[in-house]
Amino acid sequence: MSDGEAGSDTAPAPMADSIIDEGSGPDLLSRVIAGLLLGLILTCWPLFTARAFPHLGLFEIPDIVHLSIAALLALASTFVVISGGSRRLLWVTTALLGFCIATDELRLQPWAFEIFVFLILLALCAPAKARAGMQLYLVGLYLWAGLHKAQGEFIDRVVPWFAEPFDFELSATSTLVVGIGIVVAEAGGGLALLLPPLRRVAVLVLLATHLGVLLVLGPWGHDWDLNVWPWNVGQALLLWLLFWPERKSGFGILQRAPKAILIIAVIVPVLHLGAWWPANLSHALYAGNYAQPGFLVLQAGAPVVMKGGQRDYLAPGLPPPLRDVLEQSLSKRAGEGWGLMRVHDWAVTDLGATIPPDARVARRLFWAFCERAKSRDDLLLIMRPKRVPWVEEDIVVIEDCDGVEQGRQPLPETWPR
Numbered sequence: 001m002s003d004g005e006a007g008s009d010t011a012p013a014p015m016a017d018s019i020i021d022e023g024s025g026p027d028l029l030s031r032v033i034a035g036l037l038l039g040l041i042l043t044c045w046p047l048f049t050a051r052a053f054p055h056l057g058l059f060e061i062p063d064i065v066h067l068s069i070a071a072l073l074a075l076a077s078t079f080v081v082i083s084g085g086s087r088r089l090l091w092v093t094t095a096l097l098g099f100c101i102a103t104d105e106l107r108l109q110p111w112a113f114e115i116f117v118f119l120i121l122l123a124l125c126a127p128a129k130a131r132a133g134m135q136l137y138l139v140g141l142y143l144w145a146g147l148h149k150a151q152g153e154f155i156d157r158v159v160p161w162f163a164e165p166f167d168f169e170l171s172a173t174s175t176l177v178v179g180i181g182i183v184v185a186e187a188g189g190g191l192a193l194l195l196p197p198l199r200r201v202a203v204l205v206l207l208a209t210h211l212g213v214l215l216v217l218g219p220w221g222h223d224w225d226l227n228v229w230p231w232n233v234g235q236a237l238l239l240w241l242l243f244w245p246e247r248k249s250g251f252g253i254l255q256r257a258p259k260a261i262l263i264i265a266v267i268v269p270v271l272h273l274g275a276w277w278p279a280n281l282s283h284a285l286y287a288g289n290y291a292q293p294g295f296l297v298l299q300a301g302a303p304v305v306m307k308g309g310q311r312d313y314l315a316p317g318l319p320p321p322l323r324d325v326l327e328q329s330l331s332k333r334a335g336e337g338w339g340l341m342r343v344h345d346w347a348v349t350d351l352g353a354t355i356p357p358d359a360r361v362a363r364r365l366f367w368a369f370c371e372r373a374k375s376r377d378d379l380l381l382i383m384r385p386k387r388v389p390w391v392e393e394d395i396v397v398i399e400d401c402d403g404v405e406q407g408r409q410p411l412p413e414t415w416p417r
Contacts, residue, residue: 027084027085027122027127028084028241029118029122029130029131029134029238029241029242030080030084030085030090030122031080031081031084031085032234032237032238032241033080033115033118033119033122033234033238034077034078034080034081034085034093035077035081035234036111036115036230036231036234036238037073037077037093037097037115038074038077038078038081039230039234040111040112040115040227040230040231041070041073041074041077042074043226043227043229043230043352044226044227044351044352044353045070045352046350046351046352047104047106047107047227047351047352047353048066048069048070048073048100048107049063049066049067049070050063050064050066050067051350051351052307052308052310052350053106053346053347053350053351054365054368054369055103055104055106056104056105056106056361056364056365056368057102057103057104057105058102058103059102059103061103065103066103066104069096069099069100069103070100072096073093073096073097073100076089076092076093076096077093080093085122087122087123090119090122090123091123093119094116094119094120094123097112097115097116097119098116100112101116105356105361105364106347106351106353106355106356106361106365108278108280108281108356109227109280109353109354109356110231110280110281110283110285111227111231111234111235113280113281114137114141117133117137117261117264117265118134118137121133121134121258121261125258128256129256129257129258131242132248132252132253132256132257133257133258133261134238134242135193135242135243135246135253135257136253136254136257136261136262136265136266137261137265138190138193138238138239138242138243139190139191139193139194139253139265139266140190140261140262140265140266140269140283141190141265141283142186142187142189142190142193142206142283143186143187143190143191143266143283144187144190144266144269144272144282144283144284145186145187145190145283145284145285145287146182146183146184146185146186146187146188146189146190147183147187148269148272148273148282148283148284148285148287148289149179149182149183149186149286149287149288150183150187151287151288151289151389151390152389153287153288153289153389154179154183154286154287154288154289155175155176155179155180156175157288158286158287158288159175159178159179159182160175161222162178162216163178164222165216165220165221165222166221182209185205185206185208185209186206186209188202188205189202189205189206189209190202190206192205193206193243193250194249194250194253194254195250196246196247196248196249196250199243199246200243200244202243203239203240203243203244206239207236207239207240210232210233210235210236210239211236213228213232214229214232214233217229224348225348225353225354226348226352226353227352227353264281265283268281268282269281269282269283269284272284273388273389274388275291275358275359275385275386275388278356278358278360278361279356279357279358279386280356280357280358284357289386289387289389290357290358290386291357291358291359291362291383291384291385291386292357292383292384293343293359293362293366293381293382293383293384294322294340294341294381294382294383295340295341295343295365295366295369295379295380295381296318296322296326296338296339296340296341296379296380296381296382297314297338297339297341297369297373297378297379298336298337298338298339298377298378298379299316299337299338299339300337300378301373301374301375301378301379302314302339304372304373304374304378305341305369305372305373305378305379306341310346313341313342313343313345313346313349314339314340314341314342315339315340315341315342316339317338317339317340318338318339318340319340321412321415322340322382324412325382325396325398325407325409325412326338326380326382326398326407328407328409329398329406329407329408329409330380330398330406330407333380338380341369343355343365357386358386359383359385359386362381362383363381363399363403366379366381366399366401367401367403370401373401376400376401376402377400377401379400379401380398380399380400380406381398381399381400382396382397382398383396383397383398383399384396384411384415385397393410393411394410394411394415395408395409395410395411396408396409396410396411396412396415
């Protein structure tokens with residue numbers, strides 16, 4: 001399909017064409033996406049630069065390179081915001097973002113992957129094809145964001161947590177109703193974006209979910225996960241620009257969008273149900289059913305592993321459920337003076353982002369801390385793996401710094417959720 005052909009069948013929606021038509025001047029979508037990236041870089045600056053928290057890259061680079069690439073990425077994003085972005089500039093921005101992700105897997109946040117995909121679409125495809133690809137990606141995102149929440153862990157653990165900042169406690173029935181409502185709003189709203197008669201209603205419903213996320217996670221609520229704030233604002237703006245003026249049928253969007261988007265945004269996320277695909281690439285956003293790791297460190301070895309102010313994230317002693325599991329699996333080591341490293345709080349506070357919630361990433365991060373220790377016996381990983389809902393039993397496993405399993409127990413009923 002040629003560029004001219006790509007633009008020919010968008011005539012029913014002239015406003016939509018003007019948003020992304022390269023011949024009409026600076027590209028608004030490029031500006032919005034680059035502005036979103038710039039805002040997230042500035043919000044999560046420590047995530048992109050040198051820091052005390054370990055980097056999990058495919059290869060190691062000096063701290064000055066981390067800082068330089070982050071500065072170049074911010075500069076390239078700024079140029080795109082100002083100029084609208086030529087294809088060459090979009091490719092440069094894409095390459096810099098890809099390099100940032102390759103040198104630290106912790107940067108592979110849901111928004112980073114989405115922006116990376118959108119930049120490739122804008123740089124590679126004809127305008128109408130890029131637009132349809134972004135639309136289909138958002139359909140997949142909302143669909144799977146809802147479907148991944150359709151399990152008890154979200155309803156029993158996450159929904160009550162959502163309500164905590166507002167000083168009221170949900171009953172079991174209210175929790176179930178709210179949980180089902182969120183699932184229906186996200187998954188149903190995502191599918192409704194493909195149906196012209198329901199599209200604008202779906203846009204309004206999904207905009208309300210973004211507002212809800214900002215209320216719960218923003219400064220009025222938990223004041224948590226700083227990177228989610230600008231992403232939700234940017235996501236709401238993209239949702240409006242991509243779907244409110246759109247008049248094409250869902251079939252027209254599916255027909256025009258690159259088939260690769262159908263695969264990565266709509267089909268592949270099903271693999272996360274069995275933990276065969278990363279949560280952050282599967283749109284599993286605050287679904288609750290993730291790998292839940294705990295990093296245990298001997299109090300005597302903590303000063304080497306966690307230096308200075310980092311030891312603020314070391315909780316002396318262990319919560320009773322963790323201590324019980326440790327006693328049942330490694331009774332001889334249970335009384336050695338363990339502390340719990342609150343690495344998740346550390347990441348959210350210092351990096352402005354959460355750790356990708358996958359067992360593989362947890363193990364890589366644990367091994368990075370093991371490399372800092374004087375003795376590899378100073379640390380243990382205790383983890384509740386992700387399970388297939390309604391199929392697999394909840395368990396807790398204990399591993400050492402060599403990745404050797406030291407114990408396995410059924411999940412205690414008192415396990416923190």
